[in-house]
Amino acid sequence: xxxxxxxxxxxxxxxxxxxxxxxxxxxxxxxxxxxxxxxxxxxxxxxxxxxxxxxxxxxxxxxxxxxxxxxxxxxxxxxxxxxxxxxxxxxxxxxxxxxxxxxxxxxxxxxxxxxxxxxxxxxxxxxxxxxxxxxxxxxxxxxxxxxxxxxxxxxxxxxxxxxxxxxxxxxxxxxxxxxxxxxxxxxxxxxxxxxxxxxxxxxxxxxxxxxxxxxxxxxxxxxxxxxxxxxxxxxxxxxxxxxxxxxxxxxxxxxxxxxxxxxxxxxxxxxxxxxxxxxxxxxxxxxxxxxxxxxxxxxxxxxxxxxxxxxxxxxxxxxxxxxxxxxxxxxxxxxxxxxxxxxxxxxxxxxxxxxxxxxxxxxxxxxxxxxxxxxxxxxxxxxxxxxxxxxxxxxxxxxxxxxxxxxxxxxxxxxxx
Ligand code: FE2
Numbered sequence: 555x556x557x558x559x560x561x562x563x564x565x566x567x568x569x570x571x572x573x574x575x576x577x578x579x580x581x582x583x584x585x586x587x588x589x590x591x592x593x594x595x596x597x598x599x600x601x602x603x604x605x606x607x608x609x610x611x612x613x614x615x616x617x618x619x620x621x622x623x624x625x626x627x628x629x630x631x632x633x634x635x636x637x638x639x640x641x642x643x644x645x646x647x648x649x650x651x652x653x654x655x656x657x658x659x660x661x662x663x664x665x666x667x668x669x670x671x672x673x674x675x676x677x678x679x680x681x682x683x684x685x686x687x688x689x690x691x692x693x694x695x696x697x698x699x700x701x702x703x704x705x706x707x708x709x710x711x712x713x714x715x716x717x718x719x720x721x722x723x724x725x726x727x728x729x730x731x732x733x734x735x736x737x738x739x740x741x742x743x744x745x746x747x748x749x750x751x752x753x754x755x756x757x758x759x760x761x762x763x764x765x766x767x768x769x770x771x772x773x774x775x776x777x778x779x780x781x782x783x784x785x786x787x788x789x790x791x792x793x794x795x796x797x798x799x800x801x802x803x804x805x806x807x808x809x810x811x812x813x814x815x816x817x818x819x820x821x822x823x824x825x826x827x828x829x830x831x832x833x834x835x836x837x838x839x840x841x842x843x844x845x846x847x848x849x850x851x852x853x854x855x856x857x858x859x860x861x862x863x864x865x866x867x868x869x870x871x872x873x874x875x876x877x878x879x880x881x882x883x884x885x886x887x888x889x890x891x892x893x894x895x896x897x898x899x900x901x902x903x904x905x906x907x908x909x910x911x912x913x914x915x916x917x918x919x920x921x922x923x924x925x926x927x928x929x930x931x932x933x934x935x936x937x938x939x940x941x942x943x944x945x946x947x948x949x950x951x952x953x954x955x956x957x958x959x960x961x962x963x964x965x966x967x968x969x970x971x
Contacts, residue, residue, distance in 0.1 A: 576952035607668035609908025612862030635870035661876035673705035688727030767800035790820030827885035
């Protein structure tokens, strides 16, 4: 396969890219625009951006497409979402889960995603969702790389046999250990769960991704516990703190002290801006907090932050369509990241930063010798893609075309100039 007239991130000239046996074998600058040939193995990128595939680092595939089942989340709060989900959970069957997961992965793939980290609720003695999704991993590997988080939605120390269920989840294929310390019955349970989670991951050679301080409570301070455990166990880059929305409400003096620890720990951060702006601030009158973690400040301090959708049409969030560019657009607004420097590197938030979080960056990126996994986005650079909410024109995995799209064309318009 040859790709001609490609733009690459951070480069000004056009490039030709050669793919052989599923691997990038040559990436060379062009001196001029090339005319396309009739070869079926050639893609003319037409000056659009060839970039590494999108990474969805935080979604709940077990819950997708269940909004309104059996009842709608009327208050819009995180906590009513957990209640509604606990009513839907007993109705889960392998067939129901498989059908919703496949439909959603298809949607994500069509929108340029090739890496997914899904949290799967393991506060279910039958572990139906975990077993079903682990069973789909092989089938899905043609189109995506899937990581499964054992996610204790109703707590580890606060749920009957919580620790045993987490251990069983590992036996059934979980790659990542989750947690939810702010939802445990007591602060002590939350602290205990964080030390236990990091030690368990270390013992099994797994990663950690905790729903950490997903609450507007400024006193919710489990991030410091998680970061300390990661630092002391030398697990930093293998640990992720998702959400950390309480950080929005921390006072600046505490945050300044906290950032020193966070930097030393080297942990990753996932922010879900559309989900958090919707679920947080719900107990405020006016002014209402945005309830999104300090993405801009974390990035400026040199830490790894990525964006995720969290939900697609589930008890917590009724919208969602697989388009990470929509999440990125919202996140840039919400986090006050509309300056040129932020906009011109914004795709990092849904590409390489997610890959670092998933620890897949060794095999990720447009480089000779790496697997030929890439997408072509409408637009010549990060800014243009965001300005026009560019479509994913192609998604290619190991040299095989997964998606090819014709951009919508305008049939009639009135010319003003
Ligand atoms: Fe989540």
